[in-house]
Amino acid sequence: MKNTLLLSLRRIYSCRLFIKKLAIFAISASLFIPALLHAEDQSYQSLRDWIDNYRPGDEALTPGQHLTINDRESKLEALIPHTAWKYYFFDDMDMEIAATRNYPMSDDWEKEWPVDYKLDDDGTLVGFTGGRFPFTEIHADDPMAAQKVIWNMLWRPGTNDQTMPMVTWLRGENGKLDRIMEYTSINTTYARGDHSLVPGYEEVKSKRVMEFRSPRDMAGAKDMSISYVDHHRENSGWLYMPAQRKPRRTLASERTGELMGMDMIREDNSGFGGKVYENNWEYLGKRKILATNNVKTNPEFGGDSLWVPHKTRWEVRDTHVVLIKPKREDHPYSARVVFVDAETFWTHWMFAFDAKDDQLLRMNQHFLKYSEDYDKEPPAQAPYLKQDFSETLGHKVFMHLGQTDINAKKPHATMTHCFTNKKEFTAARAKQFYSLRNMISGRR
């Protein structure tokens, strides 16, 4: 009886010990597991939490240092937006850190001229004709701060006037390559503040012609797009398909469907490519982030699925964080958060959340290079077109060297390398090149 009692007591004791151990483990684990789970959380709320709560430590990053997965908690989690951790942190990751620099912009952009422009009630910029940033200062307490950031991004001088051969890779999970596309975009700014590049075309903001060269089922397809100074006016577009041997008018107002199998929609262009008046806006303040702001060359891709830039140069940048919420109830996004460089007004990161569940739907991140570094660190040449990069020097602008677009729900990604070079058109040549005449025939 006594032995039985002792045995029972022992069992109870051991059971209590087990429970105690379990409790200690659970308490310990509770301190760590949420952080691990949190890392996988790609909800809108978790990004807002990161923006509000995560701040870089006092320890400055050293230029030239290479950050790896071991630096994740101590340095990187505070500088890479939380929603991107799942893709940007991987075992053999290698981020070279560059000094944070100031990038002088063209003196022309500082010119003042008497222009009467304003933001109207729905946040639309009215009367502005380019040539410089519309808003030289952004104040956090300005109720229109978010719109002003985006207007600076949309009218940023130096965005166009480029020849941009591109290669795009479409990859699934584990790096499965689905498609490669090659195409060239040539674009020109018409609205230059006090004048239009082509006199008589003052209503035109910019024009672009893009032509595919591979794969063969798309080779020769080209489109021309005209955007207008009047933000309320939709772009005009034409698509020439070699199989039809004639151009076809296209519709610009449909901006939410994925195109050509790529993982972005037209509205994702440069972080925000939609209409300001179709959205509600909120300025979320400034935030330091890591950006591929002035890369040496077009980055290679790494990570489990080869979706993200790897072994490239990153720079800590001050960004304006802008929250954009579509007014339309049937819009695929519930919210979009854009990180726009506070000095250059280039978009570095964009996160868009699914209207169905507020989880990440699409994101993009951009690779940029300062034009004045083209001589000492020339970027890669396109595989099908050799360019004279000396034409880029002296413009004091950022050149877009590519981006990665991820659709988190598929999951699938589109990575693009842009081999961007400056190209200045004369008025006569622009008139000839960006014309319907040029769209009625193609390479065949």
Added chain:
Amino acid sequence: MLMYWNQFAKLFVFLSATLASMLSWGIINFGEDFELEGYAKTYNIMKNGASFLHDGELTHQRNTAQLEGKYYFLRDGQAFNRFSAGPIEEATFTFLGRAVYDAAYDIRDSYDVLNDRGKEEYKIREAFVDILMAPFSLRLGKQQVVWGETDNFRALDVINPLDRTWHGTRESWEDIRIPLWMARGIWDIGKIGSFDETFLEVILIPDDFKPTIVATKYPRPWAVRGIGLQNHDANSVLIGNTLHDLNVTVIDGAPDERKFSNMQGGFRFKGIWNEIDFSINYFYGFSQTTGVKVKSAGLDSFGTFNTVVETVNPRINVFGVTASFSEDRYTQSVFRLESTITSGVPVAIAAGAPRRANPNGNSFDTARQSVVMIGVDRPTWIPALNSLRTFFISTQFFWRRYLDYNNYYQGGAFYDVQPAVVNGSSVPGRYVSTNNNRLDQDEFVITFSASTSYGAAGLWKPLFVFAYDPRSTGAYNKIKMEYLYSKHLVFTLEQHLYWRVSGNDQGPWGLGSYLAEPGIRRNETVFSATYQF
């Protein structure tokens, strides 16, 4: 020697896909000035009738290799990187060659009677020089020029004839247009008053006329044989109750293709007015539809009915306007409009027509014809079917009208060949034909197509096409799935269906199921594989 060349050519068609795919893909650069692209494709058509599995026959096993090249011999005012070209800024030379071998001709014994016509094709289809001398540009050579807003029906797109011999008009028209030697000059004008993006285009075809060609020899799969018996020609005429032998002599009256008096040409003025693209077009040429004049017909002293007919391609004048407009606010659609008036359209006059309807007594007349096409393109969300991408929906309403119509107008394509019957009994080996294909003054067709893409990278691309003639109630459906398997390899599977709601009127468009009956069916299953390099 010729035999070896043919074998070599066939070998080239078969192997070029494999070899080329190992080289590169898309456009291949040779140096900075020369580009090459192309594909090899195997295209298999199975006709199927009432029973899909048991009633099918292979009609085509068409293997195509196409090579396209572009040589930039003048850039930035420098020819061959050496010589100044004065005001000429850019110039290129483009060529497009095609080699075809249809193995069905060797596989099927019944094709022996065709004497290999249509079995092989080795052609430089297009070869032209582009010259840019702003604001003028010029394209000289063998080329295609496409005007108009209409898809797959002809109104303004009449500059190049079509080759309908191997698969009617069911293929991409880029592949079945017959390129012509011509000059095409464009003066890029730009803004004129309230007109924007204007240009004037002039085309001149000095002496290269070709009619649209159709096959008439059975059992060539797409032979235009009309209705009735497909494997017999009419060889008799029944006059009263007496059967006479029929002897038809055909005189080729098509314009001599090498005479300058046969010059064709036209112009197009295009621009934008108030965000509406518009064009005004005029073309002076020849009808590519061939008409038939009866020169003489009657019994000779041996009791044979002799008919002498002359094929004719009359002069036509085509005047047309087009417009397209992107309406973004309310309908989010692109509206397309095309309208033409054409004079000189050849028509047949029914036998026995009164003098007033057949004033020349040759059973032939020319008519004036108008066309109005209204089309709508719309990227449309159907979330239940595709949550990632829109459907591109395109519809057309096409109305053709004979302006100076008379009740004796007949279509020439739908003769009905039947066994000759005398006193209620069929006469063995004797066949007569009748033409009961009276033309309607107004002809309509409605088309609808929808396409989208599926899969993470959009590699699965379905297409649905529907065309319907409301008067004859004849209809056509195409259901197609294209799969972009890799950067080199594309597979397609498609089903063509012909059907009708009621009646047996064949209508003017060749839609409907009158050819879907046993023996003359044409429902088809098509499988193709394309290597693109």
